[in-house]
Amino acid sequence: MNTKPFLHTILSPRLLELYDVTDSIVxxxxxxxxxxxxxxxxxxxxxxxxxxxxxxxxxETGNATTNSITAGERDGKIIPGLQYGNSxxxxxxxxxxxxxxxxTTTNGTKLLHMALQKGAxxxxxxxxxxxxxxxxxxxxxxxxxxxxxxxxxxxFNLEDTLFAGAxxxxxxxxxxxxxxxxxxxxxxxxxxxxxxxxxxxxTTHWHRLASYGLEKDxxxxxxENAANVLPVYKDGDxxxx
Amino acid sequence: MNTKPFLHTILSPRLLELYDVTDSIVxxxxxxxxxxxxxxxxxxxxxxxxxxxxxxxxxETGNATTNSITAGERDGKIIPGLQYGNSxxxxxxxxxxxxxxxxTTTNGTKLLHMALQKGAxxxxxxxxxxxxxxxxxxxxxxxxxxxxxxxxxxxFNLEDTLFAGAxxxxxxxxxxxxxxxxxxxxxxxxxxxxxxxxxxxxTTHWHRLASYGLEKDxxxxxxENAANVLPVYKDGDxxxx
Numbered sequence: 001m002n003t004k005p006f007l008h009t010i011l012s013p014r015l016l017e018l019y020d021v022t023d024s025i026v027x028x029x030x031x032x033x034x035x036x037x038x039x040x041x042x043x044x045x046x047x048x049x050x051x052x053x054x055x056x057x058x059x060e061t062g063n064a065t066t067n068s069i070t071a072g073e074r075d076g077k078i079i080p081g082l083q084y085g086n087s088x089x090x091x092x093x094x095x096x097x098x099x100x101x102x103x104t105t106t107n108g109t110k111l112l113h114m115a116l117q118k119g120a121x122x123x124x125x126x127x128x129x130x131x132x133x134x135x136x137x138x139x140x141x142x143x144x145x146x147x148x149x150x151x152x153x154x155x156f157n158l159e160d161t162l163f164a165g166a167x168x169x170x171x172x173x174x175x176x177x178x179x180x181x182x183x184x185x186x187x188x189x190x191x192x193x194x195x196x197x198x199x200x201x202x203t204t205h206w207h208r209l210a211s212y213g214l215e216k217d218x219x220x221x222x223x224e225n226a227a228n229v230l231p232v233y234k235d236g237d238x239x240x241x
Numbered sequence: 242m243n244t245k246p247f248l249h250t251i252l253s254p255r256l257l258e259l260y261d262v263t264d265s266i267v268x269x270x271x272x273x274x275x276x277x278x279x280x281x282x283x284x285x286x287x288x289x290x291x292x293x294x295x296x297x298x299x300x301e302t303g304n305a306t307t308n309s310i311t312a313g314e315r316d317g318k319i320i321p322g323l324q325y326g327n328s329x330x331x332x333x334x335x336x337x338x339x340x341x342x343x344x345t346t347t348n349g350t351k352l353l354h355m356a357l358q359k360g361a362x363x364x365x366x367x368x369x370x371x372x373x374x375x376x377x378x379x380x381x382x383x384x385x386x387x388x389x390x391x392x393x394x395x396x397f398n399l400e401d402t403l404f405a406g407a408x409x410x411x412x413x414x415x416x417x418x419x420x421x422x423x424x425x426x427x428x429x430x431x432x433x434x435x436x437x438x439x440x441x442x443x444t445t446h447w448h449r450l451a452s453y454g455l456e457k458d459x460x461x462x463x464x465e466n467a468a469n470v471l472p473v474y475k476d477g478d479x480x481x482x
Contacts, residue, residue, distance in 0.1 A: 012256060143265070155421075161425070180444050183443060
């Protein structure tokens with residue numbers, strides 16, 4: 001009998017509803033840049049990250065939370081009414097340690113709340129900067145896994161897929177994988193793991209963000225294990241395990 | 242000014258609604274095996290193929306249509322009440338010439354009807370056996386294109402993605418492509434175009450169908466230009482252009 005847990009990859013939030021997640025860990029992946037920034041802020045000593053869906057909630061939550069900052073961007077600029085942006089470079093230890101980051105993002109936050117509503121057994125966030133921590137946790141937990149690509153406005157993107165592939169490449173022997181999305185993701189990661197920064201420049205999201213002058217951010221966001229912490233969602237907060 | 246039309250790839254029917262298709266040709270792709278069988282039947286002289294969503298409609302349409310046959314499978318077996326299956330090997334010229342094929346399939350028919358409801362400018366079907374005809378037509382028309390993977394119960398599959406990649410590889414210089422799905426599909430096709438039959442054996446759908454003894458069917462379904470005809474949807478029928 002095969003007793004390894006299952007692992008599936010969903011390539012867009014729209015495909016989450018095809019899976020029962022009640023007995024699964026859902027890994028929310030939003031490489032450019034929400035989950036990279038979450039890992040970085042927590043790695044650098046943020047008390048917690050509160051992911052919120054709207055600007056209004058972000059401002060309200062910021063006002064109600066001591067020692068907090070609000071953050072969010074649209075089109076590469078800080079959203080009016082918020083204090084900081086989505087860049088991991090904005091959250092060094094000297095700034096973020098001991099603070100609560102209230103963060104609104106479009107794609108990653110949406111998928112996280114979908115997974116929550118569908119009753120996921122556990123929700124964690126993944127990105128290249130915390131690849132190792134995600135892999136170690138999934139292997140230890142021995143539970144079913146959904147690797148959830150946040151995509152861009154529900155459209156498939158490569159950067160989230162490549163991260164899913166990285167996870168699969170490192171932990172696949174511990175899981176039962178009958179999933180073409182996972183097969184493809186791992187193959188794309190293996191084909192580009194050694195030229196990640198040049199390959200990622202072909203993607204649609206890179207073109208979008210590079211036009212805002214964010215190349216350095218994007219290079220950081222595909223750097224493995226630069227902020228190796230595990231963000232776990234609990235009662236509205238993302239906390240470092 | 243860039244005057245090339247746009248080309249996008251959707252990896253599941255669930256992602257079709259993210260695109261405006263009213264000015265686009267939608268290519269319905271269901272490699273295993275609906276669109277391969279449609280191309281083969283028309284190539285071998287079928288008058289038309291009528292794609293229908295349900296078994297009931299299949300039987301009714303068959304009864305109302307002279308010189309027609311009804312076809313459809315579930316789990317590799319002919320559906321009770323229908324006459325033939327989904328295998329392209331069932332439709333040689335000696336059998337299908339001059340007949341109308343009334344065909345019910347799960348994934349491809351669903352996507353075709355979705356594209357129709359969304360008001361696609363034109364709907365054609367694509368598969369490896371009619372790759373060349375699809376490519377020639379898309380280049381000639383100079384219109385926006387949606388390559389629509391029928392997937393399996395809305396879950397991403399590799400065989401439809403590989404065919405989308407084949408189309409992109411052959412016609413990309415004629416189109417504007419800002420679409421990570423297309424980039425990935427072409428790369429997967431180029432990586433496997435010379436080992437297609439061995440690679441396809443890693444996919445989930447191959448495992449499902451091979452367990453019904455359909456390996457020979459599947460080999461045919463990844464053979465390029467074996468039935469090089471262009472099925473075009475018009476008023477309920479798929480007709481060879």
